[in-house]
Amino acid sequence: MKLSVWTYEGPPHVGAMRVATAMKGLHYVLHAPQGDTYADLLFTMIERRNHRPPVTYTTFQARDLGADTAGLFKSACQEAVDRFAPEAIIVGASCTAELIQDDPGGLAETMGLSIPVIPLELPSYQRKECFGADETFYQLVKALARPQERTARPTVNILGPTALGFRHRDDVEEITGLLADMGIEVNVCAPLNARPADLARLPAAHANVLLYPETGESAARWLEKEHGQPYTKTVPIGVGATRDFIAEVQSLTGVTTQPDASRLRLPWWSASVDSTYLTGKRVFLFGDATHVMAMARVARDEMGFEVAGMGCYNREFARPLRKMAKDYGVEALITEDYLDVEAEIERLAPEMILGTQMERHIGKRLGIPCAVISSPVHVQDFPARYSPVMGFEGANVLFDTLVHPLVMGLEEHLLHMFREDFEFHDDAGPSHHGAKATPRVEQADTPEAPAGVTVTWLPAAEKELKKIPFFVRGKARRNTELFAAERGTSEISVDTLYEAKAHYAR
Amino acid sequence: MTHVPPPPQGGCRSAPVLKERGQREVFCGLTGIIWLHRKMQDAFFLVVGSRTCAHLLQSAAGVMIFAEPRFGTAILEETDLAGMADAHAELDREVARLLSRRPDIRQLFLVGSCPSEVIKLDLAKAAERLTQEHAPHVRVLNYSGSGIETTFTEGEDACLAAMVPVLPRTEARELLVAGALPDVVEDQMMGLLADLGIGPVRLLPARRVDEETAIGPNTVFALAQPFLGETHAALTRAGARHIPAPFPFGEEGTTAWLSAIAAEFGVSKDRFEEVTAAPRVRARKAVAAAAETLSGKSAFFFPDSQMEISLARFLTRECGMNATEVAQPYIRDALHGPELDLLPAGPRIAEGQDVDRQLDRALADRPDLTICGLGLANPLEAEGLTTKWAIELVFTPVHFYEQAGDLAALFARPLRRKERLRLEAAE
Ligand code: SF4
Ligand code: SF4
Numbered sequence: 001m002k003l004s005v006w007t008y009e010g011p012p013h014v015g016a017m018r019v020a021t022a023m024k025g026l027h028y029v030l031h032a033p034q035g036d037t038y039a040d041l042l043f044t045m046i047e048r049r050n051h052r053p054p055v056t057y058t059t060f061q062a063r064d065l066g067a068d069t070a071g072l073f074k075s076a077c078q079e080a081v082d083r084f085a086p087e088a089i090i091v092g093a094s095c096t097a098e099l100i101q102d103d104p105g106g107l108a109e110t111m112g113l114s115i116p117v118i119p120l121e122l123p124s125y126q127r128k129e130c131f132g133a134d135e136t137f138y139q140l141v142k143a144l145a146r147p148q149e150r151t152a153r154p155t156v157n158i159l160g161p162t163a164l165g166f167r168h169r170d171d172v173e174e175i176t177g178l179l180a181d182m183g184i185e186v187n188v189c190a191p192l193n194a195r196p197a198d199l200a201r202l203p204a205a206h207a208n209v210l211l212y213p214e215t216g217e218s219a220a221r222w223l224e225k226e227h228g229q230p231y232t233k234t235v236p237i238g239v240g241a242t243r244d245f246i247a248e249v250q251s252l253t254g255v256t257t258q259p260d261a262s263r264l265r266l267p268w269w270s271a272s273v274d275s276t277y278l279t280g281k282r283v284f285l286f287g288d289a290t291h292v293m294a295m296a297r298v299a300r301d302e303m304g305f306e307v308a309g310m311g312c313y314n315r316e317f318a319r320p321l322r323k324m325a326k327d328y329g330v331e332a333l334i335t336e337d338y339l340d341v342e343a344e345i346e347r348l349a350p351e352m353i354l355g356t357q358m359e360r361h362i363g364k365r366l367g368i369p370c371a372v373i374s375s376p377v378h379v380q381d382f383p384a385r386y387s388p389v390m391g392f393e394g395a396n397v398l399f400d401t402l403v404h405p406l407v408m409g410l411e412e413h414l415l416h417m418f419r420e421d422f423e424f425h426d427d428a429g430p431s432h433h434g435a436k437a438t439p440r441v442e443q444a445d446t447p448e449a450p451a452g453v454t455v456t457w458l459p460a461a462e463k464e465l466k467k468i469p470f471f472v473r474g475k476a477r478r479n480t481e482l483f484a485a486e487r488g489t490s491e492i493s494v495d496t497l498y499e500a501k502a503h504y505a506r
Numbered sequence: 507m508t509h510v511p512p513p514p515q516g517g518c519r520s521a522p523v524l525k526e527r528g529q530r531e532v533f534c535g536l537t538g539i540i541w542l543h544r545k546m547q548d549a550f551f552l553v554v555g556s557r558t559c560a561h562l563l564q565s566a567a568g569v570m571i572f573a574e575p576r577f578g579t580a581i582l583e584e585t586d587l588a589g590m591a592d593a594h595a596e597l598d599r600e601v602a603r604l605l606s607r608r609p610d611i612r613q614l615f616l617v618g619s620c621p622s623e624v625i626k627l628d629l630a631k632a633a634e635r636l637t638q639e640h641a642p643h644v645r646v647l648n649y650s651g652s653g654i655e656t657t658f659t660e661g662e663d664a665c666l667a668a669m670v671p672v673l674p675r676t677e678a679r680e681l682l683v684a685g686a687l688p689d690v691v692e693d694q695m696m697g698l699l700a701d702l703g704i705g706p707v708r709l710l711p712a713r714r715v716d717e718e719t720a721i722g723p724n725t726v727f728a729l730a731q732p733f734l735g736e737t738h739a740a741l742t743r744a745g746a747r748h749i750p751a752p753f754p755f756g757e758e759g760t761t762a763w764l765s766a767i768a769a770e771f772g773v774s775k776d777r778f779e780e781v782t783a784a785p786r787v788r789a790r791k792a793v794a795a796a797a798e799t800l801s802g803k804s805a806f807f808f809p810d811s812q813m814e815i816s817l818a819r820f821l822t823r824e825c826g827m828n829a830t831e832v833a834q835p836y837i838r839d840a841l842h843g844p845e846l847d848l849l850p851a852g853p854r855i856a857e858g859q860d861v862d863r864q865l866d867r868a869l870a871d872r873p874d875l876t877i878c879g880l881g882l883a884n885p886l887e888a889e890g891l892t893t894k895w896a897i898e899l900v901f902t903p904v905h906f907y908e909q910a911g912d913l914a915a916l917f918a919r920p921l922r923r924k925e926r927l928r929l930e931a932a933e
Contacts, residue, residue: 001586001596003552003604005578010561035534035619035653038562040881050888052881059530062623062654076529083862096620096654099587124556124582271714 006338008376009314012122013094014039018191018215019140020090021053021163025195026140027086029077031097031104034059045215046379047164055213055486058082058095077108081115087344088144088196089113090136092120116196118143118184130214130288130314133162137191138218144199147227150206155185157205157223160190160216166291166375168192169213170340170388175236178391179209181259182249190214196198202225207252211235211390214314222495236390236399239266239293240300259392266395270302276404282308284350286333286341286359287374290315291389294325295354297399299329302395303402307335308350311341338362349474352405357381369405434435455484461492479504510752510762513823513850518815518832519843521855528860532589532810532835533882534653535661536617537566541900542665543576545686548612548714550604551577553651554629555619566897569822575613578604582621593627594635603638605644612715615665619648626663633642645715647672655886656834657735660899662686666710670740672712681767681870682746684710684737685730688903695730695754698764701767701781702776704771707890710737711811712928721746730754730905732845733812735838739785752844754905755821756903757789762844785907792911793824796918801826803874803921809833809859810896815842817851817877817899817913830871833864874923892920 013030020028021043030036037057043049058076060069081089086207091104105119116419117140122132137160158175161168169192175176176186187205188198202223208231210220220231230252250256262407269275283305285292289312299305311333312321318334325332333344345353353359353370357378363370372381373389389401457465468476476497484492537549546672553559560579567575580600586593597616605611614636616629628646636646649668652663666684681704685694692709699707708719725746729738732753736801742748751760753765761782768778805827807814814834821827832849833856834842846855856864861882868876869889875887876893895918904913 001554001580001582001593001600003578003600004557004560004581005575006562006564007557008559011557013558014561033534034530034657035536035562035620036558037531037881038533038537038565041879042565044882044884045880048884050884052885057529057531058529059643060654062652062773065624065654079528095558096624099621099624124558125582125583125587128557135520202728443681 004337008336008338008358009129010039010042010130011095011124012132012135013092013124014042014126015129016090016092016120016136016213017043017053017055017121018133018162018164018477019136020055021049022161022191023054023194023196025197026054027080027084027089028053028055029073029080029089029091029108029245030057030094030101031055031092031103032094033061033074033096034057036094036096038499043163044294044422045124045160046377047382049163054084054086056084058097067101069097073102073104073107074111076304077104077111077113077488081113086115086196088116088118088140090120090140092122094125095124095191099122099208109145116143124311128314131316133215134218137162137216139200140191140196140221141202141219142222142226143410145202145223145227146200148204151185151187151204153182153185154183154255155187156249156253157202157208157229157432158189158401159208159210159220160212160214161222162212162215163192164375164377165192165212165215165391166288166373166381167387168375170386171394173386174388174391174393175209175211178236178242178246178259179249182246182257183479184249184253184255205229207231207249214288214316235294237291237394239264239297239392239395240297241294242391248373261392264395266302266393266399269396269399270304275304275320275403278406279304281305281352281406282348282350283352283354284308284348285310286312286353286355287318287375288312288314289321289376291353293321296324296328298395298398299402303399305352305402309344311335311344313356322489342366349478351472351475352402354402371401371405422465450492455481455490455492457492458494461484461497464494464497476501510758510765510848512847512874516851516860517847518849518851518853519839519846521846521851523837524823524833524854524856524862526833526856526858526860528858528863530835530859531808531861531879532891533566533658533879534620535651535656535658535664536560536619536653537561537658537897538661538665539577540567542662542686542711543563545689546550546613546713546715548610549615549712550577550608550611550613551615551617552601552604553577553617553619553624555579555617555652556621557581559619559621564924576608581802582625582847587625593625594632595616595924597632598636598639601640601646605640612645614640614644614646614684616646616648617661617665618648618655619651620652620654621744622651623652623654636902645672645853657812658810659731660835660854663734663736664733666734666738667736669711670721670744673744674720675887676722677724678706678720678722679724679726680706680708680720681771682708682719682725682727682741684708684719684727684729684734684741686711687730687880687905689713691905691909694908698781698785698906702764702771702773702777703769704767704773719802726770728763729841731813732816732841734765735836735841738840748840750840750844752817752819752848753813755816756824756910757786757907758824759816759820760789760906760910761786762848782907789910790824793914796914799918799921799925800875800914803827805829805832805917806871806873806876807832807877808861808864808868808882808896809835809856809877810877811900812836813896813899814877815845815849820874820913820933821917822850823848824910825917827875830873831856831864831867833857833859835859875917877917892924894920895906 091108110116223229234245236242360370397483480500633646633648649664723745752762754760754763818829818832831854
């Protein structure tokens with residue numbers, strides 16, 4: 001038993017819903033109580049889908065438990081098939097139905113339905129949403145893919161995009177365009193917008209492009225083993241990764257054409273002088289492992305940030321993330337507990353967070369700007385405009401995404417110069433964020449000593465500290481206190497401050 | 507006393523009820539925690555359930571409105587399902603850890619879920635044991651918010667019903683009002699009752715554990731919410747007497763509710779007029795502004811909050827709408843009879859749900875406004891219908907005179923928005 005307040009992932013059947021809702025012509029019959037229908041709103045409200053997810057919930061009640069929940073499942077299944085006329089159905093149990101052990105798969109098999117019935121075994125008390133999506137897609141592919149000839153022209157499948165995914169809609173469009181540029185056609189993209197019949201055609205492609213390992217890796221592995229289709233290991237997020245991805249696709253398909261990169265602006269935007277101010281900004285990354293690893297590379301190599309820490313909530317991918325963190329010289333944080341993440345962020349005091357909706361709230365509380373780079377998502381992560389994070393346009397979007405939360409460029413410089421100005425002071429915030437500038441209230445800035453630290457700031461040092469720009473002041477305070485504590489100094493003077501500064505200078 | 511007349515062509519109390527038993531598209535009782543924990547400021551709600559339960563709470567609350575909210579889920583894992591003794595020990599450990607971190611917590615609710623009920627985890631026993639362990643600082647109670655037992659607002663009902671047996675006893679003649687109301691509304695209500703000379707008035711739930719809500723043979727009680735069937739039964743068992751009345755939505759509902767209580771306490775007609783005349787005029791005026799948009803329009807209610815019949819009564823009588831279907835998860839004559847008496851005959855009255863069939867009926871009726879849950883709203887909008895999501899009705903202050911206009915406006919807004927948007931070419 002574990003106390004949980006906010007969770008990064010839903011239960012595994014929500015993962016199965018992400019697959020079912022992404023597809024067309026597929027229906028999911030879910031043995032579940034009425035309250036589980038809340039999951040519909042994730043799709044209709046957060047993602048603004050204009051259709052109900054193709055899910056029939058049996059909604060059994062307490063009074064059914066002693067009676068015939070199996071019969072209830074069968075009639076719900078029959079009614080769903082009659083009403084929605086799907087090409088195939090997936091059947092399974094939510095956490096509660098798992099306990100009553102009706103075996104939806106076995107029941108559906110006895111019904112003699114004329115369409116494929118794919119049973120799902122999703123252990124609700126062990127696994128979570130990403131697993132549920134990955135497993136469901138894998139079971140569908142395994143059941144429906146048919147051996148066949150490769151296409152004459154070079155083709156690939158795109159694997160992994162689902163409903164409720166972070167920017168999946170636009171990533172698919174961007175990568176489809178990039179591949180088209182290279183003369184490579186997409187044979188099938190799945191699960192997003194695929195029909196069961198399309199899954200049968202998967203083996204016709206020459207290779208698989210795995211965009212989202214979290215939700216598509218099992219299927220990709222199976223297709224490699226069973227149908228000899230190699231799959232891409234690079235996720236094309238950022239300039240470098242996109243170029244690596246192109247090289248990988250070329251080697252898998254034998255195609256040598258380069259896609260058109262004339263729209264790519266990140267390299268110049270990052271090189272131009274206004275961006276100097278981005279140098280060494282300390283960022284903390286948290287989210288699903290794939291997005292975090294890709295974004296760490298973008299942050300360090302393409303934006304010139306300093307990666308202060310990184311972590312993920314999906315243990316399935318802990319290993320590669322740990323390895324990368326080691327290469328980046330930071331600790332990896334693998335946890336599903338947002339309180340751990342919050343504590344780590346407080347400890348590291350980064351200047352920006354690249355995270356999920358959870359970290360956005362943590363950032364709000366701690367006064368640290370945050371850009372959302374990964375699921376779990378909220379309604380504002382489904383923008384109306386085209387905004388992929390993959391491919392060349394994705395790189396452009398990322399540049400904007402990562403500088404938007406910051407007070408940047410010329411403005412930061414001006415803030416520094418006019419620090420003492422009445423309106424243009426530290427607490428005013430970035431001018432492009434709309435919030436009204438708050439006039440500065442003159443007050444004695446009594447610092448809160450972090451718990452456990454018993455050093456005191458002498459007034460002169462305190463005054464000196466205030467001259468340091470606010471966006472690095474927290475770090476300066478922390479470093480100086482640490483420096484003093486390590487040396488057993490109990491009072492911080494101006495000298496201590498500058499000694500610490502020299503000590504930490506790199 | 508001021509009389510709210512029944513409709514001339516008769517009400518709906520004896521109308522045939524379409525009873526449906528199929529797929530229900532509605533939240534479970536856990537959802538109530540979202541507003542109950544705001545109301546009871548020293549309470550923590552610990553759901554004993556699954557990852558699904560945690561995910562439901564988070565999705566219903568909108569991600570992380572509160573840093574460390576006073577609710578959480580003890581997620582059952584494989585190991586807990588294996589052996590029972592284990593689960594109790596684990597629960598004790600989690601509760602001890604929680605209470606040591608949150609000294610502000612004075613009452614703890616162990617909230618049962620479908621999984622805890624299916625494995626027959628005895629939370630009543632756990633609550634007893636934990637009360638002994640953490641008394642006197644913390645009182646531990648239990649109730650079920652599971653989807654196999656409770657529908658949406660029935661979670662609040664189960665919670666309040668669980669509190670009744672532990673209320674202190676009193677012999678005093680007191681009015682008890684049951685139902686969690688937003689503080690601003692509660693204050694207005696207390697003001698009105700005080701002006702009528704009615705008192706002492708006790709509240710269930712009280713804002714804090716040590717407030718003076720008590721119960722006894724001389725207690726009379728009124729329900730502020732139409733979904734408190736179990737609470738009604740528990741209060742009755744405890745010796746209190748119910749004052750049946752329509753619910754305080756809209757000017758008429760508020761007047762009828764207050765006048766039933768006033769009659770019980772022998773308030774004079776003059777006094778009643780004096781206290782209610784001005785707010786009644788204000789309420790009617792405020793409603794009239796929204797009624798301009800609503801009048802003559804048709805409404806269709808999916809079963810959701812158990813407030814459907816009361817709201818249909820308000821929208822038809824005070825806003826000039828007509829209802830084509832009014833569906834409620836459950837209909838109980840003791841609570842909803844007085845409302846059905848006032849609801850003009852005409853609409854289909856339905857109890858329970860078969861969501862696909864009901865969607866067929868809604869699409870056939872093509873009502874001007876459909877009141878439904880969040881899962882259905884956008885899909886129905888995409889079919890060209892205009893919707894109002896029901897969940898807002900339990901989060902927003904909508905009771906009593908001063909909110910009557912806001913209540914009407916909630917329904918008028920989607921229609922006004924539709925009229926206002928110009929998304930086509932100008933031609
Ligand atoms: S319906 Fe049952 S399992 Fe589902 S969220 Fe509600 S209590 Fe939990
Ligand atoms: S508002 Fe500030 S950050 Fe934004 S463009 Fe102008 S100067 Fe730059």
